Amino acid sequence: MLKLPTAVIGMKDLEAIIKELIENVKSLESVIEGIKKPVSESSQLIPETTRNIEDVMAYLEKESHKIMSLLEEINKNSEEIKKDINFLLSLNPVNQIKSRLESVNSKNEENIKKILELYSHLSFHDLAGQQLKLVLELLENIKNALLNVIVSQVAREKDLKKEEISGLKGKVSEILSKDRVSQEDVDALLEEFGL
Amino acid sequence: MPMPPSDIKILVVDDMSTMRRIIRTILNQLGYSNIEEAENGKQALARLQKEKFDFVITDWNMPEMDGLQLVKEIRADENLKSLPVLMVTAEAKKENVMEALKAGVNNYIVKPFTPEVLKEKMEKIFK
Numbered sequence: 001m002l003k004l005p006t007a008v009i010g011m012k013d014l015e016a017i018i019k020e021l022i023e024n025v026k027s028l029e030s031v032i033e034g035i036k037k038p039v040s041e042s043s044q045l046i047p048e049t050t051r052n053i054e055d056v057m058a059y060l061e062k063e064s065h066k067i068m069s070l071l072e073e074i075n076k077n078s079e080e081i082k083k084d085i086n087f088l089l090s091l092n093p094v095n096q097i098k099s100r101l102e103s104v105n106s107k108n109e110e111n112i113k114k115i116l117e118l119y120s121h122l123s124f125h126d127l128a129g130q131q132l133k134l135v136l137e138l139l140e141n142i143k144n145a146l147l148n149v150i151v152s153q154v155a156r157e158k159d160l161k162k163e164e165i166s167g168l169k170g171k172v173s174e175i176l177s178k179d180r181v182s183q184e185d186v187d188a189l190l191e192e193f194g195l
Numbered sequence: 196m197p198m199p200p201s202d203i204k205i206l207v208v209d210d211m212s213t214m215r216r217i218i219r220t221i222l223n224q225l226g227y228s229n230i231e232e233a234e235n236g237k238q239a240l241a242r243l244q245k246e247k248f249d250f251v252i253t254d255w256n257m258p259e260m261d262g263l264q265l266v267k268e269i270r271a272d273e274n275l276k277s278l279p280v281l282m283v284t285a286e287a288k289k290e291n292v293m294e295a296l297k298a299g300v301n302n303y304i305v306k307p308f309t310p311e312v313l314k315e316k317m318e319k320i321f322k
Contacts, residue, residue, distance in 0.1 A: 061213055065212070119217050119221060120307055120310060123213075126285070126306060127285050127307065130256060
């Protein structure tokens with residue numbers, strides 16, 4: 001840390017202090033440059049990740065419906081089998097056939113029960129979806145924070161006037177007030193910032 | 196004398212189409228066939244204020260209006276306040292159950308649930 005001399009300083013001392021100051025500013029610039037790239041990359045990557053998660057959720061929903069449709073068909077068939085067995089049993093078949101029919105009937109009933117159980121297990125999609133929604137919310141918060149970081153950084157870097165900063169902040173808050181920030185909004189903003 | 200299941204008009208409220216289908220199928224298997232659906236609390240409340248329903252099964256986490264708010268709205272409405280409500284949700288913390296009970300739900304099921312659990316809760320409500 002730079003220490004300001006308390007006693008009267010000579011020209012040479014002053015030169016050394018200014019040199020040190022310039023070096024500090026330079027190193028700070030390289031730190032800012034180092035931050036600028038990941039911040040810009042992350043703000044591009046987050047909407048992409050958000051879209052991927054939304055795609056996963058939509059895919060899960062579509063596939064769950066397909067499985068349910070197949071289960072419904074199996075269930076329908078089992079109900080038909082049940083009706084046919086009951087009809088055959090009503091004809092009073094000989095004992096040997098009757099016991100076989102009863103056994104088929106009980107296995108069929110078991111299958112119907114298991115199909116129903118499978119249905120309830122499909123609620124995994126809903127549970128996974130709720131967890132993914134939390135991840136989406138988190139990503140949205142990170143994205144908003146990143147946009148705010150970019151605004152502050154650009155405002156400092158470009159030495160913007162007060163009115164310009166408040167204009168930028170207004171634009172960002174307008175975008176952020178939407179439920180979800182689109183990639184197009186982010187790109188337009190980044191372009192404006194020269195990122 | 197209790198109503199036969201096929202006469203009971205049920206509104207299933209969930210933002211996930213798969214969940215609505217799961218609940219509808221299980222209810223059908225249990226003999227309940229008069230089932231309508233809504234995607235969130237707001238949609239559900241609008242339907243409840245227009246049509247007569249005997250029972251509501253609702254999720255907790257939904258956009259627009261969540262299940263907890265829906266229960267509060269139902270209990271605050273003079274025409275709906277005695278409508279039985281069953282909450283089917285992934286919220287499994289004790290404080291969640293307490294909050295839902297305080298809001299006025301008649302029973303509470305944690306997802307994932309078995310058809311037997313749904314049957315038992317329905318019977319308890321309609322006993």
